Amino acid sequence: MTIKLGVIADDFTGATDIASFIVQSGWQVTQLLGVPDENTPVPYDVDAIVISLKSRSCSVNEAVEQSLKSCQWLRFKAGCRQIFFKYCSTFDSTSEGNIGPVMDALMADLQTDISLICPALPVNGRTVLNGNLFVYGQLLNESGMQYHPVTPMKDSNLLRLIEQQAEGIAGLIDLNCVRQGKEAIYYQLKLLRKQGIRYAVVDAVTMEDLLPIAQAVSEMILVTGGSGLGAALTCYHTGQIWSASAIGNIPPTRGRKTIILSGSCSVMTNKQVIEYKKIAPAISLNIGECINNPEYANKLIEWIIQQPVNGLAPILYATQPPELLEMIQQQYGVIEASNAVERFFAEIVRKLRYQGVNTFIVAGGETSAQVVQSLGINQFSIGASITPGVPWVYDSHTDCWFALKSGNFGEIDFFQYAQKMYHI
Numbered sequence: 001m002t003i004k005l006g007v008i009a010d011d012f013t014g015a016t017d018i019a020s021f022i023v024q025s026g027w028q029v030t031q032l033l034g035v036p037d038e039n040t041p042v043p044y045d046v047d048a049i050v051i052s053l054k055s056r057s058c059s060v061n062e063a064v065e066q067s068l069k070s071c072q073w074l075r076f077k078a079g080c081r082q083i084f085f086k087y088c089s090t091f092d093s094t095s096e097g098n099i100g101p102v103m104d105a106l107m108a109d110l111q112t113d114i115s116l117i118c119p120a121l122p123v124n125g126r127t128v129l130n131g132n133l134f135v136y137g138q139l140l141n142e143s144g145m146q147y148h149p150v151t152p153m154k155d156s157n158l159l160r161l162i163e164q165q166a167e168g169i170a171g172l173i174d175l176n177c178v179r180q181g182k183e184a185i186y187y188q189l190k191l192l193r194k195q196g197i198r199y200a201v202v203d204a205v206t207m208e209d210l211l212p213i214a215q216a217v218s219e220m221i222l223v224t225g226g227s228g229l230g231a232a233l234t235c236y237h238t239g240q241i242w243s244a245s246a247i248g249n250i251p252p253t254r255g256r257k258t259i260i261l262s263g264s265c266s267v268m269t270n271k272q273v274i275e276y277k278k279i280a281p282a283i284s285l286n287i288g289e290c291i292n293n294p295e296y297a298n299k300l301i302e303w304i305i306q307q308p309v310n311g312l313a314p315i316l317y318a319t320q321p322p323e324l325l326e327m328i329q330q331q332y333g334v335i336e337a338s339n340a341v342e343r344f345f346a347e348i349v350r351k352l353r354y355q356g357v358n359t360f361i362v363a364g365g366e367t368s369a370q371v372v373q374s375l376g377i378n379q380f381s382i383g384a385s386i387t388p389g390v391p392w393v394y395d396s397h398t399d400c401w402f403a404l405k406s407g408n409f410g411e412i413d414f415f416q417y418a419q420k421m422y423h424i
Contacts (some may be wrong), residue, residue, distance in 0.1 A: 006074030100165025167197030263367030
């Protein structure tokens, strides 16, 4: 089987996000965790390979290095026909990067002079109009993303955002052009290229808008965007119509020992945590204890083990509303507080695995990366979709199931609904 698409995702939830959309659109997918090397086997029985990096919040140099190594492995070892740089549908980044520098490095490596920017994911409320990114109809910088603890988004204009980070000029392919179809988009790309434009921001407000975009860029060696474009590319090649179905495997009912870990401070995750606390055991992490008390993890593990196995899973959360998050960051420092939480979750997960916990429902990209890396996992099989962009994933070596949720994804009852899928 020829591997048609190689995806480089800048965080772990983003990787499972696009992998799920590709599977739902008709292709076979393997998800690799971390930068592959010469010893990483190529899964030849798939149409697409998704590489999960933790490059969204690391240094620019590290993000570029990891992305280039992944690109070269996908091209020369796996033989992928097309490379897809996947970033968040809310374009999570800072004025320094890492989206722009990684995009520039990939363009240089692949010797291409223009790149598409298409983060739209309309099924999850992420739309682009006149080059501005909206979240459920609100401008990105007014949607709650302005309070993100690591990558606060203060602007909604994608042209300005990419020009701040990258080395060239951005242009727009507007909605009118998109709805004229493949040929109009292709012509506009050629026109922008002649004008010296390096980054083509493209409008899309429905999932249907993404298909002509995919058709127009299907032969480009490099495309960049969110999981919506990944779904559209797959649908174009398979001839299927994308649907938010739940095709795929789910955790078996028997023998489930589940924990929920929430590190995201997004608007939706705050709502989900508040809702779940009403019906299930819950503890909010004390950041001071995470930093200063070496016995804190053991104390919480004892509490987790004491919870009824047949009830709803307990939740440990560092999720806080913006005003409390700001107070915590002022007291401990932004990076220090974030790192303390991630290290703590990693320790908790390793110890819980020894206690027989085998199902992890996790909210937040950074938290998800820590959870998976702490267990030494290298590869996932993609299961059924819980909600658009959040599938069940499985690792055969540890016999563990995971639901890795990007911060603002899912309905308000996500934590309970995910468990209902296997508590039948």
